[in-house]
Amino acid sequence: MITGGNIFTVATLRAQTALFVAVLFGVTLYASVCNLLLPQDSVFYVSTYTVTLMGKYLCYALLALAVDVIWGYCGILSLGHGAFFALGGYVMGMYLMRQIGDRGVYGNSELPDFMVFLNWQELPWYWCGLDHFWLAALLVLLVPGLLAFGFGWLAFRSRVAGVYLSIMTQALTYALMLAFFRNEMGFGGNNGLTDFKDILGFDLQADTTRVALMLCSALALGTAYLASRLILASKFGRVILAIRDAEDRARFLGFRTQDYKVWLFVYSALLAALAGALYVPQVGIINPGEFSPLNSIEVVVWVAVGGRGTLYGAVVGALLVNYAKTRFTGVMPEAWLFALGSLFVLVTVCLPKGLAGLLSRLGSRRRRLAAVDA
Amino acid sequence: MLEDLRQLLRRDQVWPFLLEPVPPAIDVSHRMILYVEGLTVSFDGFKALNDLNLYLEDGELRCLIGANGAGKTTLMDVITGKTRPDAGAVFFGQTLNLLERSEADIAALGVGRKFQKPSVFEAQTVYANLELAMKMNKGIWPTLLARLTPEQRDRIDQVLEIVGLDHRRGLAAGALSHGQKQWLEIGMLLIAEPRLLLIDEPVAGMTAQETERTAQLLTSLAGEHTVVVVEHDMEFVRSIAKTVTVLHQGAVLAEGSMAQVQSNPAVVEVYLGDSQ
DSSP: OOOSSOOOOHHHHHHHHHHHHHHHHHHHHHHHHHHHHSOTTSTTOOOHHHHHHHHHHHHHHHHHHHHHHHHHHHOOOOSOHHHHHHHHHHHHHHHHHHHHGGGSSSOOSSSOHHHHHTTOOSOOGGGTTTTSHHHHHHHHHHHHHHHHHHHHHHHHHTTOOHHHHHHHHHHHHHHHHHHHHOGGGSSOGGGOEEOOOEETTEETTSHHHHHHHHHHHHHHHHHHHHHHHHHHHSHHHHHHHHHHHOHHHHHHTTOOHHHHHHHHHHHHHHHHHHHHHHHHHHHOEEOGGGGOHHHHHHHHHHHHHHOTTSSHHHHHHHHHHHHHHHHHHHHOGGGHHHHHHHHHHHHHHHOTTHHHHHHHHHHHHHHHHHHHHO | OHHHHHHHTOTTSOOGGGSOOOOOOOOOTTSEEEEEEEEEEEETTEEEEEEEEEEEETTOEEEEEOOTTSSHHHHHHHHTTSSOOSEEEEEETTTEEGGGSOHHHHHHHTEEEEOSSOOOOTTSBHHHHHHHHSSSOOSHHHHHTOOOOHHHHHHHHHHHHHTTOGGGTTSBGGGSOHHHHHHHHHHHHHHTOOSEEEEEOTTTTOOHHHHHHHHHHHHHHBTTBEEEEEOSOHHHHHHHOSEEEEEETTEEEEEEOHHHHHHOHHHIIIIIGGGO
């Protein structure tokens, strides 16, 4: 599939990772300092709105990274990763709901507003204990992780692959969307969970909390990037590539490929869930719309634009497309989907390896020219 | 209860799940390493294998010949677990039933396979290809934490030398020539240290010189390993084979030395007939 000249040496990968981490923390720390320490009328002041927007983009970037890990490296095209993202988000949302206490519209300290509205008398069992942050943090990973394990185990053991798998992931997220829309599920139905007040006792509207959440997202993205690099650079990663390119062959070498795929899928789902959990306190709402199949497809577009199988490409793609989306929907909201669609077509036709591919092509041309000059 | 706990906490023993899995031993006390009996495979009514019987002696070099559609590749598919037969039995040694195991398990037992079309991992280096094929624990955790030991590095170097790809180790396998890919595959077979090697058309696309080297290599492998070669190149078969099995319409037509097989009237009629 890919031939010659495309194998990154260990040194290039190290330099790439170091650059990525440096840029990530450089930019986010700069924004934090400028937001907290500078007066509002300073030229260098970064508004809280921008900080929150950055935090949101970083969560999207983490989600894109999760998709790149399985799509770019293992060839599993998941069109349902939004499901894991939203589940992580819902668990976090439930924790944040419990933190509201009696500050809700109905002033009921036992039940969230929407349950009072539905005339529920007591908290459903699956809401119990979620006022503890540690339990919420655990469930943020456990619930999507178990779902990914169950789904992956069934799908990969039965050797479902390719388009069929993509359709199944799509169905998974669609089914969850329909379920979460129902009021009797106890997750706020159509409106979802919102009106959050504070997290771990810190006011969600405060600048410092906003900055801290953005930095947490950057930290999560940086850690996930490093962890993914390490995993993919290990022999496990080489087996994953082998499965992508010739799964049968890998089986005949004695690798139980289905186990490898399941665990990579679970890892990827955990990254997506983490992204969702960090996303919700920053945007202040989670509703069933996050499960919409369209969202998951958008993530795939980000990765395709950035260039799959590079990790940094997914991050760059997510940031660029989302920035464009913010700008575009500000000017012409109804045209955004058309723009997104044409972007995807354009990238598929002109830049099959995305922006990362363009970059490495330019890089190698410069090296060739330099070699000719020398 | 207390007794169970004591057993569990015995300090002179290691918990079973911490031990590396030991592959079951292959029982070759009756000199035979592979038993294929009454094997029948049909695809949509077409019988690719029809009550086929084949016995391989431990350490022998066997050539399988037969026209296209005679069932050679299907036979390999069944032995390696890719295809499930409708009827019949396949035993590895006296005791190991291959039909109830998965491809990965069969490979781990020591059955190696080289495909007709060179199928190396093109996006990865020659070195990584050999590393992937190397005989070692192929579970998830051991693979995630795997570091090559000096012995394993030496082993890879040695194999690189044998297959003549020493100076190509850092190159993507996809950039190799067709013949070199064939050699890389042979290298991947060697480094997996299988007991039984199934080799599908090893010399397709090789020069005369390379063919000769392959012949040497395969003959030197026999003895320690059991080698089964499927080949169309009759000259090549003649140069390496002691025993030849001729397949025809999914069953064994004849078996014996090359001379015996060539003089067998049935064989002459269906297979060698039109080439002479």
